[in-house]
Amino acid sequence: MAPIRDKFTIHSKAIVCQDVELKGDITIGSGTIVHPKATIFAIAGAIVIGSGCIIEESAIIVNRRKEIMRIGDDNLFEIGCRVESPAIGNFNTISTRARVHHTVRIGSYCVIGAACVVVPTEEESLGDYTVFYGPASERRTWSGRGKVQEADLRHKHTEYLREMLPKFNRLRRGDGT
Amino acid sequence: MEPPVYYSRAEFIETDTGNKVSRRATIAGPQNIILGGKTIISSGAIIRGDLRRTGPGHAVVISLGRYCLVGEGCIVRPPYKTYRGNFNYYPMKIGDHVHIGTSTIVEAATIGSHVVIGKNCVIGKFTIIKDCAQIADNTIVPPNTVIPALSLFAGSPGRFMEDLPESTQEMVEAQTKQYYTRFQPLDR
Numbered sequence: 001m002a003p004i005r006d007k008f009t010i011h012s013k014a015i016v017c018q019d020v021e022l023k024g025d026i027t028i029g030s031g032t033i034v035h036p037k038a039t040i041f042a043i044a045g046a047i048v049i050g051s052g053c054i055i056e057e058s059a060i061i062v063n064r065r066k067e068i069m070r071i072g073d074d075n076l077f078e079i080g081c082r083v084e085s086p087a088i089g090n091f092n093t094i095s096t097r098a099r100v101h102h103t104v105r106i107g108s109y110c111v112i113g114a115a116c117v118v119v120p121t122e123e124e125s126l127g128d129y130t131v132f133y134g135p136a137s138e139r140r141t142w143s144g145r146g147k148v149q150e151a152d153l154r155h156k157h158t159e160y161l162r163e164m165l166p167k168f169n170r171l172r173r174g175d176g177t
Numbered sequence: 178m179e180p181p182v183y184y185s186r187a188e189f190i191e192t193d194t195g196n197k198v199s200r201r202a203t204i205a206g207p208q209n210i211i212l213g214g215k216t217i218i219s220s221g222a223i224i225r226g227d228l229r230r231t232g233p234g235h236a237v238v239i240s241l242g243r244y245c246l247v248g249e250g251c252i253v254r255p256p257y258k259t260y261r262g263n264f265n266y267y268p269m270k271i272g273d274h275v276h277i278g279t280s281t282i283v284e285a286a287t288i289g290s291h292v293v294i295g296k297n298c299v300i301g302k303f304t305i306i307k308d309c310a311q312i313a314d315n316t317i318v319p320p321n322t323v324i325p326a327l328s329l330f331a332g333s334p335g336r337f338m339e340d341l342p343e344s345t346q347e348m349v350e351a352q353t354k355q356y357y358t359r360f361q362p363l364d365r
Contacts, residue, residue, distance in 0.1 A: 036205060037203055057223050057254070058223065058252065079252055079254070080252070096299050097282065097299055114299050114317050114319075115299060115317050115333065134334075135317075135333035153264070157257065157264055160266075164231075168206040
């Protein structure tokens with residue numbers, strides 16, 4: 001296998017802490033926040049992260065596939081989650097210590113609950129508003145109630161972090177700057 | 178008495194008040210964190226003191242009492258919410274004699290004294306844990322839960338299992354003190 005070429009394209013308005021492990025071809029969009037101790041590995045294909053995402057500490061995002069892994073806008077990856085899915089839409093929440101396998105494509109407005117494991121053996125695409133919950137990772141569909149409030153919270157959260165994180169953490173810049 | 182737990186002197190920093198903090202722990206915003214004394218922070222732990230409440234002046238983000246233990250790979254971070262339209266992180270207070278097991282994630286608002294939290298737990302945002310409560314290993318406590326005093330919680334989602342004996346306070350106190358004395362440096 002060819003060695004992994006590191007190429008980080010970080011938008012000037014993105015906040016990526018120094019203490020983040022990046023490997024491979026990674027593009028991070030504007031306003032996305034990566035907390036310290038997060039890990040993003042593009043082992044085979046590239047990873048493209050949209051704008052306004054929050055990636056918390058010890059979250060792991062891995063792309064083992066050849067194709068480009070596309071992550072949309074305003075997603076929240078909470079503490080210690082592990083995501084390998086090749087496509088993620090917008091406004092999803094991957095909760096604390098959840099795991100999503102590389103066979104799953106995630107739509108928009110999905111929630112993977114705390115410590116849920118989503119590991120189907122066959123390829124699967126999650127429709128919009130899918131929610132996984134409980135110890136057995138059961139699923140149901142969200143009515144979409146409180147969507148605006150949730151979006152507002154997410155928006156304010158990123159805004160807060162954009163202001164606060166640079167005060168206490170050293171930031172990482174892309175190759176270009 | 179049980180055998181001592183050894184650590185290498187080079188790895189830990191010991192403060193005047195007897196706190197032992199691993200160099201391999203990630204402590205963000207240390208000026209906002211208060212350690213009560215004789216508290217141990219193990220390697221790989223992450224403590225987020227940088228997520229402070231906005232507003233003027235000095236803000237304490239995380240305060241830990243005496244004889245606490247933050248296990249290996251633990252993540253302690255304050256909870257957040259919007260209140261009256263303003264987004265904020267809120268301070269976290271942890272009492273004395275609190276042990277937090279390895280790889281546990283804590284986003285509680287308050288943890289009382291003499292609390293024992295097991296391994297691999299997830300303590301949701303704004304959880305309130307009262308004095309002398311215990312949480313079994315692998316428990317997932319949902320956000321905004323209130324765990325009453327002298328109760329054992331377990332499962333996913335974390336539920337009340339049983340009442341603990343009234344001697345719990347003395348037992349935990351003795352245990353945590355003993356752990357601190359057992360935690361000895363090894364020169365090599």
